[in-house]
Amino acid sequence: MATPLDPSAYKEALIFLGTAGVVIPIFRKLGMSSILGFLIVGTLIGPHMLGELAHTYPWLANFVFTESEQFAQLAELGVVFLLFLIGIELSFERLLTMRRLVFGLGGLQMLVTTIVLTFIGLWLGLEPAGALIVGSVLSLSSTAMVMQLLSDEKRFATHTGRASFSVLLFQDLAVIPILLLVNVLGADQTSFTFADILTAIAQALIAITIIIVIGRFLMRPLLRLVAATHSGDLFMATTLLIAVGAGYAASLAGLSMALGAFLAGLLLAETEFRREIEAIIEPFKGLLLGVFFLLVGMNIDLTQIYGYPLVFILSAVALIVIKAVIVWIIAGLFSIERHARLETALLMGPGGEFAFVVMAVALAGGVVTQIVSDALLIIVSLSMASIPLLNYLSRPLAKRILEAAPKIPMEAPPEGTEARVIIAGFGRVGRLIGAMLEEHKIPYIAVDSDPAVVAGERKLGKPIYYGDAARPEFLRRCNIADIQVIAVTMDQPKKVEDVTIAARAERADVKIIARARDDRHAVKLYGYGVTEAVPETIEASLQLGESVLVEAGVAMGLAIASVHEQRDVFRKMLGRPNRKEELALLRRRKTRGISRASEETWRAAAPEEPQGVPQDK
Structure with a gap:
């Protein structure tokens, strides 16, 4: 004969499900964290609070934990x-x-x-x-x-x-x-x-x-x-x-x-x-x-x-x-x-x-x-x-403390600098780019918004300045009019986008090479007008593929060529614009003196052309 079920064996499960299904939604409705809700409920119905009272009032044991x-x-x-x-x-x-x-x-x-x-x-x-x-x-x-x-x-x-x-x-x-x-x-x-x-x-x-x-x-x-x-x-x-x-x-x-x-x-x-x-x-x-x-x-x-x-x-x-x-x-x-x-x-x-x-x-x-x-x-x-x-x-609290901290004035590079490249963000990636530019004797200036990074790199003799590269007036002080390339290397997508928008608004023809978090971010950056968006995940895969090919016996030159071909495939997939069409568009925008936002609005309203470039009307 089957042993009858003991309803008390399910008491703990029912109390928990009731907490999760009824009490916690109430906490969430009040704008409180579900974690805090579980902590409060656990304290109240635990063995040290209402659970202790269950020894005096036995009926209470059906709704609380005694251990x-x-x-x-x-x-x-x-x-x-x-x-x-x-x-x-x-x-x-x-x-x-x-x-x-x-x-x-x-x-x-x-x-x-x-x-x-x-x-x-x-x-x-x-x-x-x-x-x-x-x-x-x-x-x-x-x-x-x-x-x-x-x-x-x-x-x-x-x-x-x-x-x-x-x-x-x-x-x-x-x-x-x-x-x-x-x-x-x-x-x-x-x-x-x-x-x-x-x-x-x-x-x-x-x-x-x-x-x-x-x-x-x-x-x-x-x-x-x-x-x-x-x-x-x-x-x-x-x-x-x-x-x-x-x-x-x-x-x-x-x-x-x-x-x-x-x-x-x-x-x-x-x-x-x-x-x-x-x-x-x-x-x-x-x-x-x-x-x-x-x-x-x-x-x-x-x-x-x-x-x-x-x-x-x-x-x-x-x-x-x-x-x-x-x-x-x-x-x-x-x-x-x-x-x-x-x-x-x-x-x-x-x-x-x-x-x-x-x-x-x-x-x-x-x-x-x-x-x-x-x-x-x-x-x-x-x-x-x-x-x-x-x-x-x-x-x-972090926002208030940072706002209350004494502001370090932004320091623009001296006038007459011969820099051809601006590196926005001088972390791990920025330092590597700087080292490569130094090896080829290409003058550059680096910009970073962290005063500790700036102070440390200045001690090492690096041409780095404290400032926000997303501010148009600061970019002008960095002589953006004579800059050939801007490398945006920050690891925060929003900052990369802000710098890209500001730089493109100042110079329609400057080359902007931006670091992208992934392929979706790269597509977004191409929409903002970067010359080249480099997704971290794709580049890591390409480097890994090159190493595999070389170790598998493929000649170094052929391996590198294969990597370049795959990179071009990825660029087309991500929507990298045709360089000739982009330069023509940039020249037209500069001649007409209209903003990028206005140009995009105008392009959206215009009928599509086979070449992908809207005609003047």
Whole structure:
């Protein structure tokens, strides 16, 4: 005879679905973040608030959580799917291009913050082993909350998004040696050495290498086999198996499940199944992350905070301030713009979800006491609860601070300069172009709006000036009338477009070579009148193709010719105008003295001609 169903077994699921389907839409209607909504609801219906009252009023137990442990593993899956999707969006190629920020900015942030917080722990009376673990744990930030906020606001491609992701990625990598270090310290707290730390890191790297090698040979054939069945259900099941299975394999190796899922995502990013997998995982990630944020809210014990409110609140504020200041200073070393530095610093200031994982292991190993663990988790929970507010305040605060800062007057080049090229933006790409021009003894001037970049390059003797190349009056001061070429190298699409429009308005015949984010951006820039738009993704593919041809035995000359042919194909596909027709159009516009906007309006109204050039009327 079948066992009757116990309705109470579904209580937690029903409460969560009610929160996600009813309460969170109300928060969104009020203009509040869904993350903040889950945190508030989790705090209210958690075991430390209404859940505690359920012992006095039993009927209340049907609507609240009396314990949170059963939710912990389900909540971790939300972080697993989030990192899995991030890996798919990145790919190893993009990750390699970000290695300077990941291992430079992220590594320095982790090292400096851990050292500072460890010394604070020693000053507060913690044992050396406990102080080191506490310092390491508090150095971590919330990957789940920050990445979800950046994803919702589509800010991954911004300076803030790239800097934040780089720091968070290194922190996720650092979780592995931290957990291994906890195990070492728990086994013998009296004698741990620097060699133990290196051993932990080496074990982590070996485990990561094994996962990558096995995954590279198994994942694509498995997905092809399943895709051949033409069953969407089987493909979904296989995708979930890969995401969770990779995390489980990583956990068996002593790593975090989130990192294993991230590595699987990186491997799948290079396959033809990438887009389909993203569509499958997205809804699971959203729901399970909601569980995670609900769990964080449940862990905020307001009764303990009531006993020492100032201690916990000031400790959370101090943690945010210390970490934010460190990130602000270190980010300045990597020439990150000031507004992005401030936004990144505020987002990295609070603690992270991995504190709950690491502290559980540290407590079980006797590295920290119960009192220290409880206090630390309350501080981390309070700081994490402030992330939506900090994110909301970061951009207007950055704008106000930058507006209040003393303005550095724009410095135009001296009159009579022999420069033939203007380089707008003197970052990595701009410096490379400058070096090539110097090698061929072609005079140029560089323009950048970051005073730190200008000061640093001036010390090296570069002809660089502080200013905004999108301002027509500044371009005139740069003697644009005698310039042959303008290279627009900024990595922010909007700035590239502004400079292009301003330069084309000043000179109809000047050559404008602009950096494009992708093929869509290139099409847009051609519409604004650039002479040449260079999409980063296409050029990287062409360079890779050239190397493959040469290594495959094709003569260098033939390989280069093939690359040039493919580049011309891409130019036609992107709408690069015919040079003769463009020059004729520019001469006509200059003769008639009409604006580009008026010309485009006139062209749109005119009937199409076979040659593509409108006739005078």
